[in-house]
Amino acid sequence: MTDIFRGELIRLTSEEPQTVAAAFARWGRDSEFNRLLDFDPARAWSEKKWKEFLEKDLDPDQNHSYFFHVRELVEDKLIGFVGLSPIWAHGNAWVGIGFGERDYWGKGYGTDAMRLALRFAFMELNLHRVTLDVFEYNPRAIRSYEKAGFREEGRRRQMLLRNGRRWDEIEMGILREEWLKLNGK
Amino acid sequence: MLDFQTQLLEAKDIRFGPIDHEAHPAVESRWTHDAEFMRLMDLSPARPLSPALVKKKYEAIEKQMDEDKNLFYFTIRAREDDRLIGKAMIEWISWNNGNGWLRLGIGEADCRGKGYGSQALSMLLRFAFAELNLFRVSAALAEYNEAALGLVHKFSFVEETRRREGLYRDDRRWDLTCHGLLHSEWEQRLAKGGAA
Numbered sequence: 546m547t548d549i550f551r552g553e554l555i556r557l558t559s560e561e562p563q564t565v566a567a568a569f570a571r572w573g574r575d576s577e578f579n580r581l582l583d584f585d586p587a588r589a590w591s592e593k594k595w596k597e598f599l600e601k602d603l604d605p606d607q608n609h610s611y612f613f614h615v616r617e618l619v620e621d622k623l624i625g626f627v628g629l630s631p632i633w634a635h636g637n638a639w640v641g642i643g644f645g646e647r648d649y650w651g652k653g654y655g656t657d658a659m660r661l662a663l664r665f666a667f668m669e670l671n672l673h674r675v676t677l678d679v680f681e682y683n684p685r686a687i688r689s690y691e692k693a694g695f696r697e698e699g700r701r702r703q704m705l706l707r708n709g710r711r712w713d714e715i716e717m718g719i720l721r722e723e724w725l726k727l728n729g730k
Numbered sequence: 731m732l733d734f735q736t737q738l739l740e741a742k743d744i745r746f747g748p749i750d751h752e753a754h755p756a757v758e759s760r761w762t763h764d765a766e767f768m769r770l771m772d773l774s775p776a777r778p779l780s781p782a783l784v785k786k787k788y789e790a791i792e793k794q795m796d797e798d799k800n801l802f803y804f805t806i807r808a809r810e811d812d813r814l815i816g817k818a819m820i821e822w823i824s825w826n827n828g829n830g831w832l833r834l835g836i837g838e839a840d841c842r843g844k845g846y847g848s849q850a851l852s853m854l855l856r857f858a859f860a861e862l863n864l865f866r867v868s869a870a871l872a873e874y875n876e877a878a879l880g881l882v883h884k885f886s887f888v889e890e891t892r893r894r895e896g897l898y899r900d901d902r903r904w905d906l907t908c909h910g911l912l913h914s915e916w917e918q919r920l921a922k923g924g925a926a
Contacts, residue, residue, distance in 0.1 A: 676893060
């Protein structure tokens, strides 16, 4: 059977809260990373606070989303995360992805991780569709999502205010049948 | 001079009020047994709630209003006798971006089709823009919710996103549409004397 946790450049893992807390506290000091990831204001959480969040968040008994950490295959370095939150009744899931290690931006690692997340969504969770939000000022992510098979489903106009300028929030989606076709199934 | 005299929570036939933790749980419990209402109001699976469960929900709502400060929740009352007929809210407010999500419903079946929803939306918009100073508002509506789609259309909302087959009900896939209205669009509409 296919190893659904391994891509061409990365693998999906589960990590100890301490390991992740250290990485998140470091990544959280990069305000650009924050602004690409989230529309809430950036804040610098301590490693201790991250560990408290994560002890609950990473426990599958308490958190019913599918949250993975991402390690690159050459040095086995922790470089990011990707998570799926299913809405079971409607067969939809939200996907979120973040790569805190800047050295791995723009080199296909994110696209590889997203492809694994989609395969997991359709071949393991058996969902009908996957949804994500992305910001107009993040063209690198938009390109990556398109490569993975997402298409734009609309824009919430001027949703974001950053540095005094308004930007759209873009919603993207992929249907199961689109993913199957794309993957020759 | 600021127009303090305009009552933000009063309309022609209805008004917004607080939760009554004694009287309202029984009324809303009855609404939760109305499957059609539940499926129009909410995207999560419909389930009837006992008055005790509704009471717990009310407590959670006021706790969230107090602690997170990103929710404004109103009960809709009939002006003539102050009885509970529906609910209206602005939720998931993003203060740094100035967006809030609107949701409202008339739970009392005999109060539907009388324009009360329109009065409630009008008040909710005035509250969002003139009191909370939001930049825009959003509303998510199932493709099959024709009454609500007609209502937001009347208030000049723009359909912005369409989550294809995002809903699965009665063995059919439906789109989930999201609609947006900017503060500036609301003001233009008022200036032209359209539905406030």
